[in-house]
Amino acid sequence: MSSHHFVKEQQEPALLILSTKGFGYESIAPLLEWSPTVLVAQEEVHTVISWGIKIDLIIAGTDFQKNNYSLLEEQYPVKFLGVSSEDFLDEGLQYLIATKHGAVNIIGFSHKQVFSLEDKLDHLDMVVWDAPMRYFPVKNGEFKKWFAGESLQLHAPEGAFVEVKENDENQIHSITYATFIEVGEGFVNFKSNKVFWIGEFVMDY
Structure with missing residues (x-):
């Protein structure tokens, strides 16, 4: 093409x-x-x-x-x-x-x-x-992606909740400013009842 x-x-x-x-x-x-x-x-x-x-x-x-x-x-x-x-x-x-x-x-x-x-x-x-980051929105409440193992920022309105599931383990994060999480290598599933954004590092400083 x-x-x-x-x-x-x-x-x-x-x-x-x-x-x-x-x-x-x-x-x-x-x-x-x-x-x-x-x-x-x-x-x-x-x-x-x-x-x-x-x-x-x-x-x-x-x-x-x-x-x-x-x-x-x-x-x-x-x-x-x-x-x-x-x-x-x-x-x-x-x-x-x-x-x-x-x-x-x-x-x-x-x-x-x-x-x-x-x-x-x-x-x-x-x-x-x-x-040094890029952010993409999760519009439909749920999102699944493979990560190599890295730090991510969950960016949502203050007080929103985002559920993060990896390797059959669930964690629920109450969002405050600059909520960073560590994810391992593999698929990670995100879920929330609000639109939220996921930030990934794309540059090394």
Whole structure:
């Protein structure tokens, strides 16, 4: 299956870069494998260009567009996606939903604010990258995945409960800020009556 197929069908997760703080090209490069749609907030445009990444849409205010009009020619066929209130995240997500994308990797968004995304989870699958971790939501109450043995963060509203089952042993965690758990190698089953997010370390510091 070619990368062209993915782009045409919007199957490959888009890449929405809000901040590059804590990230280098090496950490983002694997997400570019199938030529996803790349959206970049105005402050990060020159950094992303310096990495050699081809940008599809620059989310930008009026002043930035006027002062950087030459980018339309230099980075053709890049386009501007206008934003009036500097809410680059919301503008980017609305665009992806409108263009029938099914998923997005959001780079440089605070995991503390992921609950604000939940009204869009019915329309988009999201993975939030907040260095040095990435967070993905469990939307349907239950989730099972194989892990190699690592530390995970369970991120849910304060006081929520998440049941974790591995090797036929059950533990129920009452969530407080930064609830970290250790899981061994093998399948781990998670269950809760609320939407919650699982954070995995993806970088070594």
